[in-house]
Amino acid sequence: MTSRFIARDVACGSATGRIYDYGAQVTAWQPRSEAPVIWQPASAPLTEGKPIRGGIPVCFPWFGAGDTGERQPFHGPARRVRWLLMDSFLDEANQTHQLTYRLTPRRLEDPVGWEFEALLSATFGKQLEVSLSVTNTDTEPVVFEEALHTYVAVGDASRVEVLGLDDDDFIDFTGEEPTRGTQSLELAFDGNEVNRLFSSTAPVTVEDPNNARRIVVRKSGSANTLVWNPGAEGSRTRAGLADGDWKKFLCIVSANCKDDAVSLEPGQTHVLTQTLSVEHL
Numbered sequence: 001m002t003s004r005f006i007a008r009d010v011a012c013g014s015a016t017g018r019i020y021d022y023g024a025q026v027t028a029w030q031p032r033s034e035a036p037v038i039w040q041p042a043s044a045p046l047t048e049g050k051p052i053r054g055g056i057p058v059c060f061p062w063f064g065a066g067d068t069g070e071r072q073p074f075h076g077p078a079r080r081v082r083w084l085l086m087d088s089f090l091d092e093a094n095q096t097h098q099l100t101y102r103l104t105p106r107r108l109e110d111p112v113g114w115e116f117e118a119l120l121s122a123t124f125g126k127q128l129e130v131s132l133s134v135t136n137t138d139t140e141p142v143v144f145e146e147a148l149h150t151y152v153a154v155g156d157a158s159r160v161e162v163l164g165l166d167d168d169d170f171i172d173f174t175g176e177e178p179t180r181g182t183q184s185l186e187l188a189f190d191g192n193e194v195n196r197l198f199s200s201t202a203p204v205t206v207e208d209p210n211n212a213r214r215i216v217v218r219k220s221g222s223a224n225t226l227v228w229n230p231g232a233e234g235s236r237t238r239a240g241l242a243d244g245d246w247k248k249f250l251c252i253v254s255a256n257c258k259d260d261a262v263s264l265e266p267g268q269t270h271v272l273t274q275t276l277s278v279e280h281l
């Protein structure tokens, strides 16, 4: 049987990559002469109705369990349905390949209560730029959450440093109740879960000595950065992860959620853009 999980493979001179119609989810990006920058499990089962593990899941129109704390499915339905491929453009002069997807509520199984048009465009090249543009096509104002939940591949998470979040306010979700604080120490990836939502619009740098490189995540239209690593226990118990996987990635998530959810009047559009680049140490 032909798989209904259609993967679009990209090769544009400066990089290779892959994006699935399902979730409009980037699962690979590898600039020429670089090790993969986006992490995906070695064997990633693709299951109808379930999110794809790894890559860049698109969380929309809510993040986690949303504003009520009870919304299902977790991180919203957008990562569990096929988006419509609108355009695929190979720019040979600039060695980039851009794919654009569209999602409207009629592709969702359950109504979300408002009308929207979401466009996800991924431009593969020396950099990877992913942009989520949401227009309120409803007649009423709306408030929604969104995130590009990027799995950054690293040589050994316990040795990486995440820079750019010092002095930022955060909400930490690793305890039974969320706790608030201000970042003063370095984040440690020591096998315990890291799950911290920062108020930040700044770039984040992941210094990865094992791969002798730093990965820089820049963004616009995003008020929050969440850093997530499942830790040893989470690696063993979570769908799509295997024992020890926690050392191979950490998620740098460009988001607008909680107090920073997006409000749009009818006809208004909001754009969240995340750009990844690689520098050598």
Ligand SMILES: O=P(O)(O)OC[C@H]1O[C@H](O)[C@H](O)[C@@H](O)[C@@H]1O
Residues within 6 Å of the ligand: 051, 064, 074, 075, 173, 195, 226, 227, 228, 238, 251, 253
């Ligand atoms: O396993 P998933 O549904 O993809 O969620 C993975 C993680 O996403 C975010 O980072 C949340 O803050 C975490 O609480 C959650 O565990």
